[in-house]
Amino acid sequence: MKHGGRNVYMVSGGVTKFAKATPEMDFRLRVKKAFDYAMNDVNLTLNDIDGSVASYFADHFQRQLMAGIMVQDYLGLTPKPSKRVEGGGATGGLAFQTGFEEIASGRMDTCAVYGFETMSHVNTWKGNEFIALASDTNFDYPVGGFYTGYYAMMAVRHMHEFGTTVEQLAKVSVKNHKNALHNPYAQSPMNITVSDVRNSPMVSYPLTRLDVCTMSDGAAVALLASEEKAFEITDRPVLIKSIGTGTDTMRLSDRPMGKVPLLPNEKESDYSNLKYPGVHSFRAGRTAAKEAYEGAGITDPIEELDLVELHDAYTSSEIQTYEDLGLCKYGDGGKFIDEGKSEIKGKIPVNPSGGLLASGHPVGASGIMQSVFMFWQLQRTVKKHFKDDFLQVNNPKRGLIHSHAGTGTYVTATIMEAVK
Amino acid sequence: MTINPNAKMEETQNGTEVYSIDPLVVKSHYEIDYIHSYAQDSEFFRALGKKKIMGSKCKKCGYTYATPRGHCMMCGAETEWYQLPNTGKVHTFTTCYFGSEEFLKETPFNLIMVEFENVDSLFMARLIGADLEDIYVGMPVVAKFRRNQKFSPTDVYFVPVAQPEKKKKR
Ligand SMILES: [Zn+2]
Numbered sequence: 001m002k003h004g005g006r007n008v009y010m011v012s013g014g015v016t017k018f019a020k021a022t023p024e025m026d027f028r029l030r031v032k033k034a035f036d037y038a039m040n041d042v043n044l045t046l047n048d049i050d051g052s053v054a055s056y057f058a059d060h061f062q063r064q065l066m067a068g069i070m071v072q073d074y075l076g077l078t079p080k081p082s083k084r085v086e087g088g089g090a091t092g093g094l095a096f097q098t099g100f101e102e103i104a105s106g107r108m109d110t111c112a113v114y115g116f117e118t119m120s121h122v123n124t125w126k127g128n129e130f131i132a133l134a135s136d137t138n139f140d141y142p143v144g145g146f147y148t149g150y151y152a153m154m155a156v157r158h159m160h161e162f163g164t165t166v167e168q169l170a171k172v173s174v175k176n177h178k179n180a181l182h183n184p185y186a187q188s189p190m191n192i193t194v195s196d197v198r199n200s201p202m203v204s205y206p207l208t209r210l211d212v213c214t215m216s217d218g219a220a221v222a223l224l225a226s227e228e229k230a231f232e233i234t235d236r237p238v239l240i241k242s243i244g245t246g247t248d249t250m251r252l253s254d255r256p257m258g259k260v261p262l263l264p265n266e267k268e269s270d271y272s273n274l275k276y277p278g279v280h281s282f283r284a285g286r287t288a289a290k291e292a293y294e295g296a297g298i299t300d301p302i303e304e305l306d307l308v309e310l311h312d313a314y315t316s317s318e319i320q321t322y323e324d325l326g327l328c329k330y331g332d333g334g335k336f337i338d339e340g341k342s343e344i345k346g347k348i349p350v351n352p353s354g355g356l357l358a359s360g361h362p363v364g365a366s367g368i369m370q371s372v373f374m375f376w377q378l379q380r381t382v383k384k385h386f387k388d389d390f391l392q393v394n395n396p397k398r399g400l401i402h403s404h405a406g407t408g409t410y411v412t413a414t415i416m417e418a419v420k
Numbered sequence: 421m422t423i424n425p426n427a428k429m430e431e432t433q434n435g436t437e438v439y440s441i442d443p444l445v446v447k448s449h450y451e452i453d454y455i456h457s458y459a460q461d462s463e464f465f466r467a468l469g470k471k472k473i474m475g476s477k478c479k480k481c482g483y484t485y486a487t488p489r490g491h492c493m494m495c496g497a498e499t500e501w502y503q504l505p506n507t508g509k510v511h512t513f514t515t516c517y518f519g520s521e522e523f524l525k526e527t528p529f530n531l532i533m534v535e536f537e538n539v540d541s542l543f544m545a546r547l548i549g550a551d552l553e554d555i556y557v558g559m560p561v562v563a564k565f566r567r568n569q570k571f572s573p574t575d576v577y578f579v580p581v582a583q584p585e586k587k588k589k590r
Contacts (some may be wrong), residue, residue, distance in 0.1 A: 023443045064451065129520030138461050139487050143544050144531045145520040146494045152514035153533055160512065160557045204516045205552055253487045253533060253542040256494075279512055279533060281541070 005104030009230035013372030014038035018360030021120035055095030055115035055355035056364030092367020093403020093412030114366035162331035170197035180354025187360030216360035242295025246287025311404035
């Protein structure tokens with residue numbers, strides 16, 4: 001699918017530090033802080049913003065319906081157009097794409113996409129319950145009632161199909177927590193080892209506490225603009241080259257087993273015996289990637305992308321996503337991490353920010369946070385914003401951000417490109 | 421005459437639970453009962469009381485669902501009820517040592533996806549009577565039914581099939 005609309009650029013971004021609980025400010029003030037950072041970075045005033053998109057997941061967490069309008073109002077953006085977009089863990093990615101559409105369609109010249117979540121109002125086990133309500137409440141929730149369990153079953157099947165090991169999963173956690181040591185916005189930077197991951201308390205076999213992301217409070221803001229406006233606002237905007245979105249069944253049990261939808265770099269013979277997606281892979285992720293790659297003219301993702309920020313709510317889902325994004329073949333995700341290809345200095349850095357595992361996952365903010373970190377990478381301004389250039393990827397031209405809901409029910413892939 | 425400048429709000433003994441003063445954090449309780457209809461899935465839950473697991477089968481293309489649905493996701497046609505066998509195999513599994521609040525008291529518990537022969541999709545269930553180290557992909561399991569029906573999918577659960585030679589693969 002080609003978007004066929006106007007070119008869309010990201011011109012600025014802002015993120016609050018993600019934290020377990022931030023009772024000193026509510027969701028409105030958190031968004032305001034991220035928004036002001038983004039606005040001040042490019043010297044914009046409220047008059048420069050045509051409208052907005054609000055990104056947040058759970059009314060339960062906030063116990064405030066229409067929280068989006070409260071943010072719009074607090075920021076001073078009323079009576080301009082706005083809407084709320086929601087799609088579980090992929091809320092941020094979907095909202096970012098909605099902002100893109102507002103500008104591509106010609107409706108707006110500038111759009112603020114703001115994402116937030118306050119998960120600290122309830123204990124972790126209650127939070128798990130709220131999140132689990134985003135699974136089929138007739139058949140799935142009453143049996144297990146929690147997402148780590150569903151992902152654990154996907155991981156076990158991946159291990160069975162492809163021989164992936166728990167140590168390979170743990171390496172994802174080690175890498176992402178270590179990257180986060182250089183990200184001042186991250187919730188849990190840590191210097192840990194594979195055995196630390198395996199020795200942390202088991203949540204749901206084979207996933208331990210350190211294989212799973214944590215509950216967070218946080219906000220993130222992306223400012224988008226049309227081509228004409230973008231170059232007025234900044235001399236270094238970042239082009240949003242293409243977007244892709246895929247979906248899959250709510251119930252993991254309904255995933256059909258058929259042929260693999262092939263990416264441009266793959267052949268049918270690569271997967272002659274693979275039953276796909278089964279419960280080991282994310283068909284929605286592959287569908288999103290395929291659409292995004294086609295839109296950007298990418299035929300060999302690992303050669304044509306310089307970095308990826310992907311949705312690693314679980315270590316296992318990072319491994320599964322390497323495969324669905326076509327960074328390696330199915331079954332090679334474990335080998336991919338073993339070979340260090342996704343390390344900060346590897347072939348293609350994946351989650352240089354620390355990802356969701358280490359940066360935190362305030363659901364509605366996470367996908368926007370990825371866009372901000374990708375924007376700074378492609379502008380090559382990581383040093384300015386992080387006060388540390390360790391995570392700055394060397395001269396990146398093109399990156400992919402990936403947001404993911406449910407057990408892969410909504411997935412977005414967005415390609416961003418440096419123009420200078 | 422209802423004008424009373426000396427009116428006072430009632431003073432009560434119960435107070436607000438305060439967690440912190442600056443910022444001010446208070447406890448706020450919330451509770452609700454839902455009137456939940458199983459609607460087109462009702463037959464599945466009724467059948468569990470008759471010790472039957474009902475899946476569904478597409479009337480048009482024949483695709484079979486272990487977890488029932490009223491309409492086929494392959495072709496959009498209506499499905500019909502279809503009784504599943506009581507035996508199957510473990511397609512994948514986990515043991516949950518943690519969970520959402522409602523199920524915390526039940527931890528650790530095993531979750532499995534059951535694969536039935538010649539059925540196109542899977543069924544999520546609890547497995548009891550086996551510890552994590554006993555469970556493997558391909559393990560034969562058999563359905564059992566709760567006597568006191570709760571009209572929940574856990575009215576059916578699985579146990580390992582008694583086997584003379586124990587094959588373990590992990
Ligand atoms: Zn059909």
